[in-house]
Amino acid sequence: MTFQNKGRIILNRNQLLFWGGVIFALTQLVLPIFVSLIDLQLRAIHIIMGISLASLAYPYGKSNQKNEKISFWDLCVIAIIIVANVNTFLKAMQIYMIPGSASTFDLIIGTLLIIVILDAARRSVGWAIPIFVGILFLYILIGPKLSGIWRLPGLSWKFVINSVYFSALGIYGSITGMSATFIAMFIIFGALISGAGGGKTFIDIALALTGRYRGGPAKTAVVASALFGSISGSGVANVSVTGNYTIP
Numbered sequence: 001m002t003f004q005n006k007g008r009i010i011l012n013r014n015q016l017l018f019w020g021g022v023i024f025a026l027t028q029l030v031l032p033i034f035v036s037l038i039d040l041q042l043r044a045i046h047i048i049m050g051i052s053l054a055s056l057a058y059p060y061g062k063s064n065q066k067n068e069k070i071s072f073w074d075l076c077v078i079a080i081i082i083v084a085n086v087n088t089f090l091k092a093m094q095i096y097m098i099p100g101s102a103s104t105f106d107l108i109i110g111t112l113l114i115i116v117i118l119d120a121a122r123r124s125v126g127w128a129i130p131i132f133v134g135i136l137f138l139y140i141l142i143g144p145k146l147s148g149i150w151r152l153p154g155l156s157w158k159f160v161i162n163s164v165y166f167s168a169l170g171i172y173g174s175i176t177g178m179s180a181t182f183i184a185m186f187i188i189f190g191a192l193i194s195g196a197g198g199g200k201t202f203i204d205i206a207l208a209l210t211g212r213y214r215g216g217p218a219k220t221a222v223v224a225s226a227l228f229g230s231i232s233g234s235g236v237a238n239v240s241v242t243g244n245y246t247i248p
Contacts, residue, residue, distance in 0.1 A: 013069065015068075017053065020056065021053060023049070024049040027049060029185065038092045038093070038096070042180050044089045046176065047172075048082055048085045048086075051116065054120045054123065055077045055081070055116075055120060055123070056070070056074065058124050060073045060123070081113065081116055083109060084116075101166070102165070102166040106166050107161050110165030114165065117171065118130040141157075193228075194240065202224040202227045202242055203220065205223075206219075206222075206224040207220050221242070224246060228241055
């Protein structure tokens with residue numbers, strides 16, 4: 001996963017993305033079925049792999065997007081992701097049994113993880129989500145100083161971290177749980193079917209049934225999605241397979 005360049009070893013981002021994706025897919029298929037883990041531990045592994053790959057796929061800085069070298073900032077981001085989630089993995093039982101017991105280290109690493117996740121959202125989907133979440137955090141801090149209906153009784157930062165990071169809610173809530181189990185698995189199998197030509201097969205069948213009628217393309221898209229939906233049951237996987245052909 002490295003290459004030689006004038007005597008220096010430089011990490012190859014594309015190779016790390018490939019092998020990281022392979023490991024991510026295998027962990028998503030194997031861990032939920034064959035390994036006995038607490039929900040919080042499974043979700044921590046999911047976040048380690050997912051956010052790390054997002055940091056590699058959307059590197060920091062425009063100049064780094066055109067080369068294969070991993071920047072120092074991206075390495076720091078990945079290190080924070082790993083440390084924060086390994087910390088959650090090891091303290092999973094404590095989080096369940098003693099709510100609100102975050103230590104000073106937990107507060108620091110939890111704050112860094114929130115920043116890293118918001119930065120990953122900025123890289124991949126733009127500024128909208130980070131700005132919205134940032135406004136909410138800002139409101140928590142300045143709420144006690146406001147008046148009228150906007151006044152907030154006040155929440156300590158320790159309470160925020162205990163709710164967002166050091167708990168089975170927030171970052172490790174039900175949405176992450178769905179992503180770590182059903183959604184990821186359906187996307188992986190959808191990609192396998194698409195790579196094997198399954199998506200084109202569904203389109204060909206739909207074209208044969210509806211292509212000669214008025215509004216054929218729209219009907220073809222509906223029938224193809226219905227065919228794949230009958231075996232997957234996942235809208236996300238459906239879009240990933242048939243959407244390559246039916247969505248302009």
